[in-house]
Amino acid sequence: MVQPFIFKFGGASIKDSTSLIRIVDILKSRWKNGLVIVVSAAGDTTDHLEEIIQRAIDNLGFSEQLSQLEDFHLNLCRPLFEEGHSIFQQVSNEFTKLKRTLDNEKKQEGNAYFYDQVIGYGELISTRILQELLCQNGHYCVWQDARELIATDSNYKMAKVDWVLTMQRCRKHLADKLETFPVVTQGFIGSDWQGTTTTLGREGSDFTAAILAVSLGAKSVTIWKDVAGILNGDPDLFPDAVKFKYLDFEEAAEMTYFGAKVIHPKTIKPLAKQRIPLYVKSFIDPESSGTVIGNFKDDPKIPITVIRKNQVLASFRIKDLSKVGGFHFEELFNLGKKLNWNVHLTQGSAVTVKMVIDRPDQVSNVLPKSILEIFHVEWEEELTLVTIRNYLPTQEKIYESKAEKIYLAQKSPHTLQLVLSMKTTGKSTVS
Structure with a gap:
């Protein structure tokens, strides 16, 4: 064949x-x-x-x-x-x-x-x-x-x-x-x-x-x-965005997971498993090089910024302190699956689990009684989730200076995520 x-x-x-x-x-x-x-x-x-x-x-x-x-x-x-x-x-x-x-x-x-x-x-x-x-x-x-x-x-x-x-x-x-x-x-x-x-x-x-x-x-x-290839940021937000000549499958998968819209999130995994290269090219300028995604472990670690707007920060604080240590992640993730939530970030402590999700419709009216019996629930709406791969210390300071308030910050050696508001947001308590 x-x-x-x-x-x-x-x-x-x-x-x-x-x-x-x-x-x-x-x-x-x-x-x-x-x-x-x-x-x-x-x-x-x-x-x-x-x-x-x-x-x-x-x-x-x-x-x-x-x-x-x-x-x-x-x-x-x-x-x-x-x-x-x-x-x-x-x-x-x-x-x-x-x-x-x-x-x-x-x-x-x-x-x-x-x-x-x-x-x-x-x-x-x-x-x-x-x-x-x-x-x-x-x-x-x-x-x-x-x-x-x-x-x-x-x-x-x-x-x-x-x-x-x-x-x-x-x-x-x-x-x-x-x-x-x-x-x-x-x-x-x-x-x-x-x-x-x-x-x-x-x-x-x-x-x-x-x-x-x-x-x-x-x-x-x-x-x-309709773009020249994969850029390290949305060109509408970052005029100086840089195009990748090549990108490793893992890095591309991280980008799509965090919300980059150039490639559908499910596309990368099967191609990576079979080592089939993926080219992203411009139909406006078809002779330009574009970006190739493949097995490039030495790809340049350029900072990549992905911004998701209209996010909700859901905070689930346990009511019965005798149950501290049982984080109830299972109940909350089953709830998210049942309600078709897109969960982009989670953070847990002894008494509280926080989840960042795309804004669901009528979010305060859909929680089942079984969840409300276990948790006090609060929502912060109209937030922005900023994810930066291969971040630089200066980038965290830039967003801190621009944010009205940072609600949640989470960082690893390679990834920084900030949940913040750029304007006044409303706070509604469910229970």
Whole structure:
């Protein structure tokens, strides 16, 4: 079997017809058998589909929104294809199926199930358009439904991959095709053992690229972004941010765990295990070097700053002092799992456990009685979590001088984390 190369293009790279032409130009000099092209939904399609899904759940009309989304995709095609090209009928057919799904799928199966049956249409439509455009330009390739490849459980909206079955499916459906033609497929979606559509979590197309790379024994993965590569800070916040030429898997994994948004957090681990290099390159300047992530234990230890806003500091102080020493981490982490909290930092003492989480909706109204019987609970809202890898002493002093208050600080030899407020925050006591 030919050793594949995996290319992934996100929504920003296919937001308009000019961007689609740019993809064709990028692929022109990189066209080869064994190429697998993973594509996200075009532009803000997923956001619009989420709005339509919510309107359907709330029994509100969504015809206008659906019509606008169809017009957006047809307008993508008009500068690229002659009138009467089959792509226009293909797009219309997909929207007919989408409307039927919105009208007929069983909402009583749950909102997460309903979400997964609808949301993947963005990827299905965008890949139809790109595949037809590539073929029209002499780059003949095969369209592949990713649901035939990515096998998952039935945990809708956040499905877990069945790696063994996925490998079997990939070799069954792709091995022969890749000997002859490149393949265009979708990110984000898969299917469970019943063939029902599932999704891998928001922004999961990067993860799809990694799954296919591991399953096919790929030579490399390249993710095409609207940035020059991986920077050591958000350029909107740090104008002097530095681009990494290369980065070790471990360092990249730390960045994604702490909240850096360049790469989906689940992408790094499977590639690191199989030692498959990951390239992050600019689709705006495709000839620039970008960043390569791999086994580089000697990578430069440049300070990396990740900032998460709108955080909540939850403090759980034990009521019964006879239980001091039983930190009850298990109860609290089970609570976080049950309520789908994203916990980014924890700190424990003899009587108190503190957790930093993304702000959940109606956070003070969801705690079960069993937790309130054990703990006094307090929330500090609208906080900022600053994480600095390979920090310098001067950086801690800079944030201390800018913060109105530092609520929590935690440091190791390589990582500094500060939970702080840059303005007055409200404090509400639950119990």
